[in-house]
Amino acid sequence: GELDPLEELTKDSKSGIDPRYAHMTIAEIAQDLFESPEFQVFFMRAHQTSHGLMPHEKAGLYWHVHVLGLVLSVSSAAIVQGGSHSITHALLRAFQAEGGDFFVLSEVDKILVKNGKAAGIRLTNGDEIEADVVVSDMSIDLTLDLLGQEYVPAELWAKVQKTKEPPRDMNDISGFSRTQVLWGSVALMEPPVYPQHEGLGYVPRLYMGEADPAKFISGEYQKERWEKGMADQLSLLVAPESQWDPTRAPKGRFCAMVEEFSCHVSRFSEREWLRIKREVAHKMVEEWGKYAPNVTKESFIEAHISTPDDVRQRNPNNSGGGWGSYDMDADRLGKLRPFPEISNYRMPVENYYLCSASAHPGHGIGRGSGYNCYRVIAQDRGLSYRPWEARGL
Helix, strand or coil, X not given: CCCCHHHHHHCCCCCCCCHHHHCCCHHHHHHHHCCCHHHHHHHHHHHHHHHCXXXXXXXXXXXXXXXXXXXXXXXXXXXXXXXXXXXXXXXXXXXXXXXXXXXXXXXXXXXXXXCCEEEEXXXXXXXXXXXXXXXXXXXXXXXHHHHCHHHCCHHHHHHHHHCCCCCCCCCCCCXXXXXXXXXXXXXXXXXXXXXXXXXXXXXXXXXXXXXXXXXXXXXXXXXXXXXXXXXXXXXXXXXXXXXXXXXXXXXXXXXXXEEEECCCHHHXXXXXXXXXXXXXXXXXXXXHCCCCCCCCCCCEEEEEEECXXXXXXXXXXXXXXXXXXXXXXXXXXXHHCCCHHHCCCECCCECEEECCCCCCCCCCXXXXXXXXXXXXXXXXXXXXXXXHHHCCC
């Protein structure tokens, strides 16, 4: 019964947050907030970028506030010099500087439990590593699989197993992630030129497509993706990386990230996904060329597009082929995520915690699940969660 901060704001008439929005669909809110078809489509498509949900679904207050910030440029997109892997490498160096060790090719087989508490891990090679605290950055199904059914309440175990089932149809939202994208980089001989407005080439996230809300709301766009892996008319996102970060491409050349949504990986075989991988790159260039005429087959150098099948094979947390490990609709947000009984980052045995995208506030770069989990661990162990204050920082 406790209200979260956003729910509290709906009680405040000065906040501007209409409490109805917590229970309205994405399409309903788009039509309620905006008159222009362009902004209605922009709002619905930007929701997909954030969580993959469709216009007829309820995303909840958290996402509506987030997406409004995106479409109204309250918070801009970030582009990291040298690529986003630079952040990972910097974090790794900071971790090692604090005395941490980092291991690769060390697959975990089991969480060790002693006297009802997590006490370490066992690797697939048989090695056992003792620990006072075990923290999982995996999807919720893998997190509890490693713990074992004997330590998980039966009702919770059944809920988690259901999330592993592939969708029955395109409207089935039983728990898998809807974040399946055809995503990667396209290299061109020269930067795109947009006759409508030369500044469009610097927009960090440029959406291209028809201003037709009916196509989104009717489900036609989703149906085409489900049946063919991509829509007949793309709703393309282009992020001009090399315009902001010259390390991405040689001088005079151009590189951009591209994004278009697809469908659950189970819809197609590996061979079919390879076909889609080839076809969509050329289709993206063709669609892009409608708005920037100098983007043509002749100016195209190469593309590297990841399909849902590529994602599944790279990362066992993303078995559905999406970049989010667990859906983010209104029924799986905040105190409901991943399930109400384990929404406080504590797993069914003591000293075992969840810090992944399966926990609140969910998937996406820069989300707070790791920090939130850290605060819970500090609380459980009687530690200050702001140790830098003691050092006068």
